[in-house]
Amino acid sequence: MExxxxxFAPRLLKVQxxxxxxxxxxxxxxxxISFAGGLPNPDVFPVREIQISCDEVLRRDGYEALQYSTTEGYLPLREYIAAEYNAGYDLHIKPENILITNGSQQGLDLISKVFIDKDDKVLIEKPGYLGAIQALSIYQPEFIGITLNNDGVAPQELAEILNNNAIKLFYTVPNFQNPSGVTYSYNVREKVAAQVAKHNIILVEDNPYGALRFSGSDQPPFRKWLGPQSIMLGTFSKxxxxxxxxxxxCADHDIMEKALVAKQGADLHTNYFCQKVVHYFLTHFDMQAHIEKTKQAYKKQCDAMIGAIxxxxxxxxxxxxPEGGMFIWVTLPRKIPSLKLLELALQDKVAFVPGNPFYIDGGGGNSLRLNYSNSNPDQIEIGIKKLALAMKKLMEE
Ligand SMILES: Cc1ncc(COP(=O)(O)O)c(C=O)c1O
Structure with a gap:
């Protein structure tokens, strides 16, 4: 072999x-001091409860818990997820609408596999979730970007894009978006849904952070307006x-059928033991108290970062x-490149992610993403102070 x-398959050559x-x-x-990752705060991991859940699942189900299982996933867990959706917004979700995946990241890959061929048009926020850009890129779409403002995308811009392009899929993270921390307002959601409803496209609503709201009030998912025209992705990661x-x-029957085939080819099914353990945890411990504790921790960290900024x-x-989630988006004066800031910051032992990789069209050069969920308030104070010094240095140059 030379x-x-x-x-290598050409479809992979351009994926970074x-x-x-x-x-x-x-x-x-x-x-x-790293504000770069997107890691949850490990102090809130329910270690003792997970240990008990593991023991109990093994004691209760023994050999069966260690066997191969169905592609769709553990039925009681799917029932739990469907019930949560219906309790929140009466979305008429059935367990058959839920396919358990290997993280929501696999959900993204499977949806891409089901819908996207080379040169299909995919609409994504600017800035957009990097993991989605990566997962989708493997299927070689043409990305079209839409500006994300402080209350979501502009419905007028969306209308123009949808009228002028045969978009197949609109990928959005409407709650505490990664990377910007932005949440779509009710008003914007309603208008976005009205535009999407006029076209034969799928809206993918990725919502890993929705349960982690520490201020403001919950907003309905797009499914409220769009029904089967929306696919929802969820996760227990956060x-x-x-x-x-x-x-x-979470999707309707026809999409489910195809996603199931895509998943069978990928991994047959998601870790069965872990599905049982998480289901045990969800149904035997006080989830509300656990989520409340997580939200309080993130609020404290977010307040510390906003205060220091x-x-x-x-x-x-x-x-x-942000009103929840894990990220703050910072925009520098135009002439300051965030890559240059990163160089200086790393010399002073502070890390963050520069904005450019979150843009599918090369923008974002003067912006950056800061994560607060994996640093304590003291580290946040020191790190932000150092970043500020580096910014001042560059602004004086
Ligand atoms: C917007 C978004 N989607 C999906 C994921 C993937 O999450 P997981 O695969 O752990 O569920 C993340 C993780 O950070 C994310 O921020």
Whole structure:
């Protein structure tokens, strides 16, 4: 064999390695204060409860819990998820509408596999979730970006894009978006849904952070207006633990059938034991108290970061104020490239993710994403102060 790279499938050649995962390697140095990753706060992981749940599942189900299982997923867990949707917004979700996946990231891959061929048009927020850009890219779509404002995308811009392009799929994260922390207002949701309803497209609503709202009031999912025209992706990564890799796709029958085939080809089924353990945890412990504890922790961390930003960041720097989730989006004055800021910050042992990789069209060069859920308030104060100094240095140059 002369050159293995000549043998690679063209569909993979343009897909970048995750930039964040590369920064995380640097940020893994314990001396670095890292606002780069998107890791949940491990202090809230329910370690004791998960240990009890593991023991109890093994004691109760023994051999059966360790066997192969169905592609759709553990029925009681799917029933639980459907009931949660219906309790919140009366969405008429049945367990048959839920496919348990290996994290919501696999949900993204399966949906891409079901819908996207080369050059199909996919609409995504600017900035957009990097993991979605990566998952979708493998299927070689043409990405079209739509600006994300502080209350969601602009319905008028959406109308124009949808009228002028045969979009197949609109991918959106309407609650505490990764990377911006932005939440769509009720008004914007309603108008976006009205536009989408006029076209033969699918709206994919990815909602990993919705349960982690620490201020403001909950907003309905797009499904309220769009019904089967929307697919919802969910996950237990942020509300229970990420290591189990448990998420789900919620969609109507025809899409489910295809997603099931896609999943069978990928991995037959999601980890059965973990599904049972999480179901045991959800139904035997006080989930409300657990979520409340998680929200309080994130609120404290977010308040610490916003407070430090307000105290130290130079004039001309703007930032979002999230009502939940894990991220703040910072915009620097135009002439300051965030990649340059990253170089300086890393010398001073602070890490973050520059904005550019979150843009499918090369924008975002003067913006950055800050994560607050994986640093304590003292680290946040020190890290933000250092970042502010680096910003001032660049602004004076
Ligand atoms: C918007 C969004 N979607 C999906 C995921 C993937 O989550 P998981 O695969 O752990 O469910 C993440 C993780 O950070 C995310 O931020």
């Amino acid at each position: 050159n293995v790279t000549d043998l 390695k995750s930039f964040i995962r590369e920064i995380l390697k640097v940020a893994a140095n314990p001396e670095i 509300t229970v633990v990420p290591s189990f890799r448990l998420g789900w796709i 307000e105290n130290y960041f130079p004039k001309g720097v703007t930032f979002t104020k």
